[in-house]
Amino acid sequence: MQLKHKRVLVTGADGFIGSHLTEHLVHLGADVRAFVYYNSNNSWGWLDDSDEHVRKSIKVVAGDIRDPFGVKEAMRDCDVVLHLAALIAIPYSYHSPATYVETNVNGTLNVVQAARDLGIEKVVHTSTSEVYGTARFVPITEEHPLQGQSPYSATKIGADQIAQSYFLSFDTPVATIRPFNTYGPRQSARAVIPTIISQIAAGAKEVRLGATHPTRDFNFVRDTVRGFVAIAESEKTVGEVINVSSNYEISIGETAELIAERMGRDVSFVADDNRLRPSNSEVERLWGANDKARRLTGWVPQYADREGFARGLSETIDWFSDPSNLRRYKTGIYNI
Secondary structure, eight states, X not given: OOOTTOEEEEETTTSHHHHHHHHHHHHHTOEEEEEEXXXXXXXXXXXXXXXXHHHHHOEEEEEOTTOHXXXXXXXXXXSEEEEOOOOOOHHXXXXXXXXXXXIIIIHHHHHHHHHHHHTOSEEEEEOXXXXXXXOSSSSBOTTSOOOOOSHHHHHHHHHHHHHHHHHHHHOOOEEEEEEOSEEOTTOOTTSHHHHHHHHHHTTOSEEEESOOSOEEOOXXXXXXXXXXXXXXXXXXXXXXXXXXXXXXXXXXXXXXXXXXXXXXXXXXXXXXXXXXXXXXXXXXXXXXOOHHHHHHHOOOOSSOHXXXXXXXXXXXXXXXXXXXXXXXSOXXXXXX
């Protein structure tokens, strides 16, 4: 399957990854329908900043992923659905876990049930590396046990299982993409890389962080977007769960030092207890294998290893350092 000329719905199109994906699909020649979260300001989220060609090329549908009727109407007459709409902030999931169940689990149920009813050709459901919890072995393959170490990750495990159950029970053509630690322009400051960059760019001499010893497998947003397309287009991915990762591990502390070095700033890093996860909830190690993605789709990361990570960081730093972008972020406030 080629997505060019296909009618593609992107849920969560107004968000960080979703907006990049929507723009990429337009440039591929897909007929894109963007499902954004309804609001009284008629904001399209990050799509408001897309270039005129993108904004004129897409059909925007405002709604709520928790509403089965609106979701089904948005999906009507579409060929492919790329389902990204979710609540993703881990600290906020400690505060309001029920909203995560409603959005992540019930929202996914609404998508796959509508896909079954409407005969959608392909659904790509978005998972997260957080479902693995602290690595029991590395690199983490898709066979790694699932561990719900936060309400967020527990709801994503539930959503993944709902999606897979529709493939097993009803032959609904669902594939699950499992991205590792995506970063890049437009990301919320609740994520570690934007919070480091935005504090430094705003002139902070002391950068406030949570735990710095855990390791992550950071995946630049362009690679994640390419992963969505590769999984959607491959006939081999139906019924499969597929990691999209850089296969490169680095600690948060080392990441912070690398960012400061590339920004040319002499800063100190200060532990902030408010930013720490509960000890049993912290995911200590993430490092993902990407062999399955390569085998089934031909996808390989273009921002892999330390050199690729440094290139991705530079692009991210450049975006956040633009005053027109930085002013969107409240750098002096911890964003849960």
